[in-house]
Amino acid sequence: MNIPDQAESLNVFGEPLQPCSLDPLTGYFRDGCCNTADHDVGSHTVCIIATSEFLQYSRFRGNDLATPQPEFGFPGVQPGQRWCLCAARWMEAHELGMAPRVALASTHQRALEIVPLELLKEFAIDLN
Numbered sequence: 206m207n208i209p210d211q212a213e214s215l216n217v218f219g220e221p222l223q224p225c226s227l228d229p230l231t232g233y234f235r236d237g238c239c240n241t242a243d244h245d246v247g248s249h250t251v252c253i254i255a256t257s258e259f260l261q262y263s264r265f266r267g268n269d270l271a272t273p274q275p276e277f278g279f280p281g282v283q284p285g286q287r288w289c290l291c292a293a294r295w296m297e298a299h300e301l302g303m304a305p306r307v308a309l310a311s312t313h314q315r316a317l318e319i320v321p322l323e324l325l326k327e328f329a330i331d332l333n
Contacts, residue, residue, distance in 0.1 A: 210242045210243055210244070211234070211240055211241070211242045212240065212241050212242055212243075212313070212315055214238065214240055214313075215313070215314045216309065216310050216311065216312055216313065216314060217309050217312050217313075217314050217316060217317055217322055217325060218309065218310070219314065220310070222238050222239065222240065222310075222311065222313055223238075223308075223310040223311045224237040224238050224311060225237060225238055225239050225252035225287045225288070225289050225308065225311040226252075226286060226287035226288060226289075228286075229279070229280050229281070229282060229286060229288070231252075231287065231288050231289045232249065232289045233245045233247075233249040233289065238289075238311070238313075239251065239252050239289035239311060239312060239313045239316075240313065241313055241315050247291040247293070247294075248291055248292045248293065248315060248316065248318070248319060249289045249290065249291055250289065250291075250292050250312060250313035250314075250315050250316035251289065251290045251291070251292050251295045251307055251312050251313075251316045251320065251325075252287055252288075252289055252290075252307060252308040252309075252311035252312045253287065253288055253289075253290045253295065253305040253306065253307055253308075254285065254286075254287055254305055254306045254307070254308065254330060255270070255282050255283065255284055255285065255286050255287070255288055255305060256284050256305050256306075257284045258303060259298065259303055259304075259305040260282065260284065262298060262301070262303040263294070263298075266294070266297070268294070270282040270288060271283070287308060287311070290305075292315075292316040292318070292319035292320050293319055295307070295316075295320060296319055296320050299320075299324065299328075304328055305328070306328050306329070306330045307325055307328045307329055307330065308329070308330055308331050309325060309326070309329045309331050309332065310331050312325065
């Protein structure tokens with residue numbers, strides 16, 4: 206399903222983008238994938254595997270991903286769950302030693318505009 210102006214759904218390897226999470230439902234378009242578009246100014250393109258340390262860090266930085274917000278249909282992200290994170294936030298977390306692991310097959314190729322592939326590979330859960 207492509208939405209007008211949605212970027213092509215390819216991962217960092219130029220292959221079809223794999224889903225990141227359907228529970229909780231993630232993505233800029235809440236389609237389960239880290240799809241993006243020009244109007245996604247945060248570039249929600251990096252599929253992370255949340256840790257309690259990262260969730261605490263994110264809350265400290267003003268983006269509380271762990272607290273449920275039922276009024277918005279948001280169940281909250283728990284440690285071990287996947288989530289489409291802004292590429293710049295992942296980079297910031299990396300610079301502070303707080304970057305979570307990533308699923309490369311589910312990370313959109315546009316993340317590479319902000320985060321180098323070699324760096325993402327260091328945190329990959331899906332490389333041999």
